[in-house]
Amino acid sequence: MSGTSAALQPPADAEKPVRHPDAPAPGELLGAHYEQCFGCGGGQSHGLHLAARAGEGVTVTAAFTVQPAHQGAPGLAHGGVLATALDETLGSLNWLLRTIAVTGRLETDFVRPVPVGTVLYLEAEVTAVSRRKIYSTATGRIGGPDGPVAVRADALFIEVAVEHFVHHGREEEIKAAMNDPDQVRRTRAFEVNP
Ligand SMILES: CCCCC/C=C\C/C=C\C/C=C\C/C=C\CCCC(=O)SCCNC(=O)CCNC(=O)[C@H](O)C(C)(C)COP(=O)(O)OP(=O)(O)OC[C@H]1O[C@@H](n2cnc3c(N)ncnc32)[C@H](O)[C@@H]1OP(=O)(O)O
Numbered sequence: 001m002s003g004t005s006a007a008l009q010p011p012a013d014a015e016k017p018v019r020h021p022d023a024p025a026p027g028e029l030l031g032a033h034y035e036q037c038f039g040c041g042g043g044q045s046h047g048l049h050l051a052a053r054a055g056e057g058v059t060v061t062a063a064f065t066v067q068p069a070h071q072g073a074p075g076l077a078h079g080g081v082l083a084t085a086l087d088e089t090l091g092s093l094n095w096l097l098r099t100i101a102v103t104g105r106l107e108t109d110f111v112r113p114v115p116v117g118t119v120l121y122l123e124a125e126v127t128a129v130s131r132r133k134i135y136s137t138a139t140g141r142i143g144g145p146d147g148p149v150a151v152r153a154d155a156l157f158i159e160v161a162v163e164h165f166v167h168h169g170r171e172e173e174i175k176a177a178m179n180d181p182d183q184v185r186r187t188r189a190f191e192v193n194p
Pocket residue numbers: 007033034039087088090091092100101102103104105131132133156158160165173174177189190
């Protein structure tokens with residue numbers, strides 16, 4: 001059974017997403033937006049180390065291997081970890097729009113159990129944009145990129161200003177990232193429609 005709540009239905013006047021002209025080329029790895037991110041950062045030993053790659057249009061693909069640290073039931077991935085993988089993949093789409101956005105709503109279907117050691121192949125796409133609201137959808141497959149769907153999600157991301165992270169997060173780290181001399185890292189973290 002699956003379904004999407006009314007909050008995830010784009011309004012009639014929603015627009016098609018527009019890939020930013022400076023978005024990474026299809027096939028390019030996006031890299032982590034933050035070293036300590038549980039989803040994509042290299043600095044989290046039990047994190048997902050999810051590597052997302054730009055696709056055509058406003059799409060990404062990503063993969064991660066379920067580790068023993070990600071279990072819920074013995075030998076099986078925790079559903080919250082799988083939701084995190086979907087959330088992270090969906091979040092990385094915003095990089096192709098060059099928009100800073102946070103997850104407002106994430107609706108997940110768990111279709112098949114995902115054993116430890118499995119590679120989860122993720123695909124995500126922005127479907128519509130309405131002012132600050134970004135509508136997107138994702139699937140996670142097992143057994144190969146064309147294997148059966150194990151998890152899927154629909155999401156609503158909300159555009160925010162950098163100040164969101166300054167006010168609610170660790171100001172000094174955000175300011176340091178904004179002053180990072182590595183332009184790619186700085187841009188990856190923060191730049192909005194330059
Ligand atoms: C060391 C340096 C660090 C560098 C990195 C730092 C940052 C990197 C920058 C970008 C990276 C960002 C993400 C990373 C990528 C992936 C990670 C996964 C993503 C996440 O894991 S991210 C964490 C979880 N996430 C949150 O932590 C959000 C908590 N939350 C809030 O902060 C507020 O709640 C907010 C901002 C969402 C909205 O607040 P707000 O006041 O700005 O806006 P407002 O409420 O007016 O909503 C405006 C319109 O959205 C509709 N709307 C809002 N919320 C809705 C909902 N839930 N359902 C349905 N509709 C909703 C309203 O109905 C209205 O719609 P309308 O315009 O039609 O009236």
